[in-house]
Amino acid sequence: QAQETSRLKDQFLAIASHELRTPLTSILLRTEVMRRAKSPTPEMVAGNLLAIERAAKIQARLVDDLLETSRLLTGKLTLAQDSFNPASLVQDAFDTLLPAAEAKGIKLTLRQSTTKLHYVGDSMRMQQVFWNLVGNAIKFTEALGKIEIRSEEKDGQFIFRVKDSGRGLSSAEIKALFEPFYQAPSGRSGSNSGLGLGLSIARAIVDLHGGKVAASSKGILHGSTFTVHLPAAEAMAQHA
Ligand SMILES: Nc1ncnc2c1ncn2[C@@H]1O[C@H](COP(=O)(O)OP(=O)(O)OP(=O)(O)O)[C@@H](O)[C@H]1O
Ligand SMILES: [Mg+2]
Missing domain, CATH: 1.10.287.130 (Signal transduction histidine kinase, dimerisation/phosphotransfer (DHp) domain)
Known part of the structure; x- marks a missing residue:
């Protein structure tokens, strides 16, 4: 350690x-x-x-x-405790990033069902999580690709999914990707900007909210899917 x-x-x-x-x-x-x-x-x-x-x-x-x-x-991060609607955070991320997708000729779509539960936590940081995941999808998808964002509420959780038609992930990458500073070896990464911190931050924030982030892919060049499960306050209360 x-x-x-x-x-x-x-x-x-x-x-x-x-x-x-x-x-x-x-x-x-x-x-x-x-x-x-x-x-x-x-x-x-x-x-x-x-x-x-x-x-x-x-x-x-x-x-x-x-x-x-x-x-x-260093364990010094403290979360705000706002009540928020994750679907509207996703909507904001979509609205903010749509121009970047359009600039690359990427078709970005959003489909959400209405939420009935309550969510408590750090809305700004959760906003950043959605933003990071959609931003990555845009960054790692070639021009004229396709990205679908979907969300639903199920079993006391908000489930967010962003599926891209981009460069995909190997199983080794899926294991490494949430580590701080991890970036795909150059050559595969194209014009890779950034520090390789986005996903490690996203995972830590979702963890602190009692949720989970996961990556999956049908393989290199076959696109990637990132999923967030975020428990509602009602579900958290049952566990407490
Ligand atoms: N949608 C995706 N498709 C393919 N590879 C991805 C995708 N999202 C992330 N990756 C891979 O995981 C690595 C880590 O992602 P992360 O968001 O942590 O860093 P970054 O985007 O490179 O930089 P930063 O987020 O700090 O600006 C990326 O460099 C890339 O290799
Ligand atoms: Mg990133």
Whole structure:
């Protein structure tokens, strides 16, 4: 356990410094270009500001994910206790990510049944879970692919499923994928951005809500399915 923690710490530092450097370099470069320009045109200023904003947003997300992971690894994460409707969190994730899917020519669909039960927990973090899973589906599905999101309520649980027609998963990958910093070997990953933290964060958050996340695939190139089971407050009360 101690060895595993120190390995994670080393990896943490190596990856964090490398990945954080890239957007930072771009921000510094663009800033300098603008500062040195003798007579900057509005177009040039706007273009540089847009690039700076993009790089800063990427960096903010990386920092957030790293902080979240460090809180999870040290057991210092505390969950909010809101009452929320998971179906509306899924709807929000869908609405937010639809443009990214459309930009890749991916057909993203959503089908949900109405929920009757009550859910209590950290709605912002659960929102992030759905967001991460749908975001991955978009990232790892080729242009013109297909992604179906579905949810239903069954046996006291909210069941969420995102099924993509993307590059699929080997059984070895399915075992490794929820580990912090895991990313498929390059070559298979294509233009893989990110730190490999999304799924480990998602799993930890769902666990803390008494639920489960799982991955399945019919094999490489045959798409992937990610499922979340989230118990309703009623079901949690029965177990308590
Ligand atoms: N829908 C999917 N299809 C195929 N492979 C996937 C899918 N989702 C995740 N993976 C694999 O699991 C790895 C880990 O996913 P995870 O979300 O943790 O990291 P990431 O998306 O690479 O980076 P981050 O989420 O930190 O931005 C991915 O790099 C990819 O190899
Ligand atoms: Mg991800």
